[in-house]
Amino acid sequence: MTVPCCICTVLLQYVFNSLSCVVKHVYVLGLVCDLCCSQRWRRAGRAKINDTFSCLFMVAPNPVTLSWMRNWPPTREGGCGGLVMRTPVEPHITECISRNQETFRCWWSPGSFHNLSSPGALRVFYLKKVLPTSEWIECPEYIYSNRECFFDVNHTSIWVPYCLQLRSQNHTYFNEDDCFTVENIVRPDPPVSSNWTLLEISPSGLSYDVMVNWEPPPSADVEMGWMRIEYEIQYRERNTTNWEALEIQPHTQQTIYGLHIGEEYEVHIRCRMQAFTKFGEFSDSIFIQVTEIPSKESTFPLTLVLLFGIVGILIIIMLIVVSQQHRLTLILLPPVPAPKIKGIDPELLKKGKLDELNFILSGGGMGGLPTYSQDYYEGEPWVEFIEIVAEDADTGEKDNQGSDTQRLLSQGISHHMNISFPDDDSGRASCYNPDLPDQDTLMLMATLLPGQPEDREASFNVVERAPAPERGERPLVQTQTGGPQTWVNTDFYAQVSNVMPSGGVVLSPGQQLRVQESTLATEEKTQKKEKKHKWSEDTEDNKQKELQFQLLVVDPEGSGYTTESNAWRISPPPSSPMPGEGYQPIHPQPVETKPAATAEDNQSPYILPDSPQSQFFAPVADYTVVQEVDSQHSLLLNPPPCQSPPPCLPEHPLKAIPAMPVGYITPELLGNLSP
Amino acid sequence: MPGNIRSVSFVVLVCLLFCSRLTSVGATPICTNAHAGCHVLSLSNLFDRVIQHSARMHGISNDLHSEFEQYFLPSRNQIGRVSRNCHTSTILTPNGKENAQKMAREELTEVILKLLVAWRDPLWHFHHSMAHYDDFNNFSSNKALEMSDMVHELRKGVEKVAEKMQVLGITSNTVNSLTSPEALLPSESAEWRLMKDYDLLYCFRRDSNKVQNYLKILKCRIVPEHGC
Numbered sequence: 001m002t003v004p005c006c007i008c009t010v011l012l013q014y015v016f017n018s019l020s021c022v023v024k025h026v027y028v029l030g031l032v033c034d035l036c037c038s039q040r041w042r043r044a045g046r047a048k049i050n051d052t053f054s055c056l057f058m059v060a061p062n063p064v065t066l067s068w069m070r071n072w073p074p075t076r077e078g079g080c081g082g083l084v085m086r087t088p089v090e091p092h093i094t095e096c097i098s099r100n101q102e103t104f105r106c107w108w109s110p111g112s113f114h115n116l117s118s119p120g121a122l123r124v125f126y127l128k129k130v131l132p133t134s135e136w137i138e139c140p141e142y143i144y145s146n147r148e149c150f151f152d153v154n155h156t157s158i159w160v161p162y163c164l165q166l167r168s169q170n171h172t173y174f175n176e177d178d179c180f181t182v183e184n185i186v187r188p189d190p191p192v193s194s195n196w197t198l199l200e201i202s203p204s205g206l207s208y209d210v211m212v213n214w215e216p217p218p219s220a221d222v223e224m225g226w227m228r229i230e231y232e233i234q235y236r237e238r239n240t241t242n243w244e245a246l247e248i249q250p251h252t253q254q255t256i257y258g259l260h261i262g263e264e265y266e267v268h269i270r271c272r273m274q275a276f277t278k279f280g281e282f283s284d285s286i287f288i289q290v291t292e293i294p295s296k297e298s299t300f301p302l303t304l305v306l307l308f309g310i311v312g313i314l315i316i317i318m319l320i321v322v323s324q325q326h327r328l329t330l331i332l333l334p335p336v337p338a339p340k341i342k343g344i345d346p347e348l349l350k351k352g353k354l355d356e357l358n359f360i361l362s363g364g365g366m367g368g369l370p371t372y373s374q375d376y377y378e379g380e381p382w383v384e385f386i387e388i389v390a391e392d393a394d395t396g397e398k399d400n401q402g403s404d405t406q407r408l409l410s411q412g413i414s415h416h417m418n419i420s421f422p423d424d425d426s427g428r429a430s431c432y433n434p435d436l437p438d439q440d441t442l443m444l445m446a447t448l449l450p451g452q453p454e455d456r457e458a459s460f461n462v463v464e465r466a467p468a469p470e471r472g473e474r475p476l477v478q479t480q481t482g483g484p485q486t487w488v489n490t491d492f493y494a495q496v497s498n499v500m501p502s503g504g505v506v507l508s509p510g511q512q513l514r515v516q517e518s519t520l521a522t523e524e525k526t527q528k529k530e531k532k533h534k535w536s537e538d539t540e541d542n543k544q545k546e547l548q549f550q551l552l553v554v555d556p557e558g559s560g561y562t563t564e565s566n567a568w569r570i571s572p573p574p575s576s577p578m579p580g581e582g583y584q585p586i587h588p589q590p591v592e593t594k595p596a597a598t599a600e601d602n603q604s605p606y607i608l609p610d611s612p613q614s615q616f617f618a619p620v621a622d623y624t625v626v627q628e629v630d631s632q633h634s635l636l637l638n639p640p641p642c643q644s645p646p647p648c649l650p651e652h653p654l655k656a657i658p659a660m661p662v663g664y665i666t667p668e669l670l671g672n673l674s675p
Numbered sequence: 676m677p678g679n680i681r682s683v684s685f686v687v688l689v690c691l692l693f694c695s696r697l698t699s700v701g702a703t704p705i706c707t708n709a710h711a712g713c714h715v716l717s718l719s720n721l722f723d724r725v726i727q728h729s730a731r732m733h734g735i736s737n738d739l740h741s742e743f744e745q746y747f748l749p750s751r752n753q754i755g756r757v758s759r760n761c762h763t764s765t766i767l768t769p770n771g772k773e774n775a776q777k778m779a780r781e782e783l784t785e786v787i788l789k790l791l792v793a794w795r796d797p798l799w800h801f802h803h804s805m806a807h808y809d810d811f812n813n814f815s816s817n818k819a820l821e822m823s824d825m826v827h828e829l830r831k832g833v834e835k836v837a838e839k840m841q842v843l844g845i846t847s848n849t850v851n852s853l854t855s856p857e858a859l860l861p862s863e864s865a866e867w868r869l870m871k872d873y874d875l876l877y878c879f880r881r882d883s884n885k886v887q888n889y890l891k892i893l894k895c896r897i898v899p900e901h902g903c
Contacts, residue, residue: 102772130770157770158888159881183884224903225891226772228730274730275737275884 090173091122091166094147098186099280100219101227101273103156106139106149108166119144122166126151129161129179136165158182188229188271189217190283191252196267198290199255207260208290213253214269214283228274238264238287250274256288264289499634718839722894725832729890732825733883735818740876742815761878763793768885775892781846784837787889790882791830798823801875822879829886845897 091110098104108124110116124139126149139149149164161181165174194214201208216222216229230250234243246254259265265288272279321328766789769775775783802819840846895903 153771153773158772159768159885160770181881183881221772223901224895225726226888275734277741 091116091168092173092175093124093164093166093178096162096164096178096180096185098156098182099189099217100221101158101183101186102153102221104151104182104185106151106164108147108149110147113168116168122168124149125165125167127163127165128157129163130157156182183273184276185278186227186273186276187278188227188273188280189219190281191215191217191231191269191271192283194267194269194283194286196286196288201261201290205261205292207258210256210259210288210290211253212256212267212269212286216252217271217280220271229271230274231269231271232279233267233269234282235265235267235288238266248272259288259290262289262291501634718836718843718845719894719898721832721836721839722890722898725829725836726887726890726894728825728829728832729883729887732822732829733880733887735822735825736876736880736883739815739818739822740880743873743876760874761881762797763790763878763882766790766793769889772888772892775889776896780840780893780896783889783893784833784840784846787833787886787893788830788837790886791826791833794826794879794882795823795830797875798826798879801872804872833890840897 091108091113094107094109096104096106106124108122110122116122119142124142125136126139127134127136140152140155141150142148143150159181161179163174163176163179165172165178167173191214194212196210196212199209199211212233214231220227220229222229228250230248231252231254232248233246233254233256235246235256236243246256256265256267266285267288268282268285270279270282766786768786768790769778769783778786798819802816802823805816805819837846894900
């Protein structure tokens with residue numbers, strides 16, 4: 001619809017977005033008369049401004065109007081349109097407010113009728129609908145500067161409807177909507193003198209509670225109860241936009257919980273009448289801020305001290321542990337005793353260092369072994385005394401230099417390893433003779449002789465089998481591979497059971513032990529055979545070693561030696577034994593072959609459990625002490641201390657140690673024996 | 676620990692004693708003739724109770740009125756029309772603080788009682804007519820019932836206050852004429868039936884506010900406190 005230009009007034013300017021012509025800002029303008037409201041304006045929308053419906057129009061692409069619009073109070077975004085009020089705004093009452101329910105004020109506006117803006121052009125009349133017939137009365141008090149009409153106490157009636165109208169000279173502007181009752185227009189003044197006190201700080205020291213106090217507005221008669229006011233607190237952090245509102249309540253104090261330390265808060269309060277809806281204005285803001293308080297610091301060092309104390313203690317403990325590591329490891333993890341020879345660096349016992357070992361063993365150098373006395377080794381049960389038979393130096397020299405064993409043993413013999421024998425039986429069980437090279441000693445010897453693993457195992461085999469078949473005899477120490485039988489014939493122990501008239505010594509084992517151990521020996525033999533077949537490359541050597549494992553079985557009754565038969569029983573049949581290379585008994589006289597000769601004829605002292613030929617000989621001591629050698633070169637032996645074999649038998653069958661004499665032949669004695 | 680238990684038990688005993696005293700205070704009926712054995716409430720306490728009662732009544736009436744406005748959205752401002760239709764508008768009431776303060780205590784008390792009497796029947800009927808409104812929930816219906824009960828209770832309370840004042844010699848004996856309210860308002864008994872529910876609520880809200888304020892003024896005049 002067309003609107004006449006002259007009547008149109010731009011009351012408000014809408015700043016449009018250049019793209020979409022959306023209302024962005026509203027400016028209240030003065031009257032502008034030269035804006036045309038012709039139909040060139042396209043209608044953009046309908047807006048309600050001050051309760052009066054108005055139409056929004058967009059500017060048509062008219063250079064004149066556009067330019068004018070651009071020149072008007074600066075648009076923020078280069079608006080594309082303006083506003084035109086479709087209908088003029090009448091003079092109207094803007095608002096009526098009562099502060100204390102005893103007086104009230106009303107403001108009016110001339111609207112678009114600017115000619116009526118001058119004081120006195122418009123007059124305010126009010127009507128109190130007290131009586132059925134009532135009349136309009138003019139405003140009791142004008143305040144033209146504010147366009148305000150003030151109704152004092154005398155003219156204010158509560159619970160009475162008021163209606164206001166504006167009158168110009170020839171026109172009356174009245175709106176039914178402008179009627180009200182005073183209690184419904186009450187907006188109390190904001191509360192005054194608000195302050196805050198700190199209630200408490202949380203244990204974590206991060207938040208605190210605050211109590212806010214204020215006074216009711218002085219204009220409101222609260223003491224008498226004419227106005228009952230309830231309050232609403234709102235707070236927010238300093239630079240945020242959203243206010244937090246707490247619950248409305250009628251008391252003049254309220255607690256705010258959960259404020260954060262170090263942040264500044266803004267608080268304001270407003271009030272309204274109870275059971276009514278209109279709030280008054282907000283009070284002036286008060287600012288709350290609580291920073292870290294010093295009392296917190298007093299607890300802080302305490303925690304710091306505790307922390308450092310604990311850390312320091314931990315460090316000290318660590319230092320102690322590290323410094324006393326060895327001792328602690330000793331206490332907590334006692335070392336496992338390793339095989340060693342006293343006086344010899346264990347490093348030397350490793351592979352390849354035989355020269356040094358020999359050197360030391362021979363007693364040379366700084367690391368010479370100390371005298372091997374019994375007292376020296378009293379506390380060490382693992383020490384076993386080894387007797388090495390004195391061998392001819394020639395044989396020693398003939399030894400294959402490539403064989404460590406030969407070298408060791410030859411040197412040992414040539415150097416007359418002086419290992420003393422224990423002479424007395426003190427401190428030991430009577431039945432236990434550690435002098436005998438039992439399994440441990442033989443193991444030791446085997447370890448001392450580095451060689452091929454097969455050999456070692458073979459020797460081990462031999463060692464294991466040694467105690468089994470015979471008590472008195474010991475296996476020959478085997479040598480390495482070698483063509484000729486260059487093995488050193490060293491028999492460490494021999495039991496002297498009888499002395500021949502010719503001077504030879506008859507050696508015999510304990511018989512009962514043989515009985516029990518023969519079966520075990522056979523079993524072991526089969527096992528060892530299997531093992532040997534596994535890892536043996538030089539089967540010949542193995543067999544030889546088996547053959548070399550000679551058991552000297554002596555029949556105390558003069559049956560003589562049965563080495564060969566025994567060897568056959570023990571070793572695999574295919575290879576022929578070499579009796580000649582068999583055991584060479586230790587005796588000074590050249591009564592050597594005799595035992596060998598009688599070997600075949602003799603029945604095997606290997607008495608199998610089910611053999612009818614088992615002969616239970618009288619228990620014969622394996623060892624006899626040679627007390628002296630008489631002039632005829634015969635050995636005088638003592639009766640063995642132990643008569644009954646069973647108590648002498650240790651539990652372990654392999655380690656059966658028979659009754660033995662206390663002493664045995666020393667090399668010196670041996671020397672004496674020789675002619 | 677035993678010390679704590681003992682102290683706690685002691686506190687509990689003390690509390691029970693006091694609480695029993697307090698409850699006995701509350702449970703004891705108000706004695707009109709100051710019989711022996713009756714605990715007499717002071718006038719101040721009576722006023723406080725009555726004022727609290729009236730405040731609550733006004734709150735409920737306000738809630739109902741705003742709910743009604745939401746549901747039925749009457750035209751924007753019917754103040755002019757409605758105020759003429761309130762059946763209690765014939766009762767002459769002081770329209771301001773000063774007017775109320777100037778009024779005689781007996782008159783003021785009478786006005787209060789008149790108002791309360793005038794609303795007893797309309798509210799009772801209103802509560803029954805609430806059943807026709809399907810939109811109203813039970814909460815509002817309960818409020819209407821509570822409102823009518825409150826008017827009844829408040830009237831009794833104010834009557835007691837008036838008696839008390841008479842006994843104390845504060846007021847003269849002119850208040851006794853209120854014992855027959857039906858005689859007081861014969862003409863108005865039919866007018867309220869013509870009122871619409873919205874108008875009724877509007878009128879009652881206004882009148883309850885009046886009662887509340889009048890009681891406050893009355894108390895301030897009879898029982899002098901700070902600020903009065």
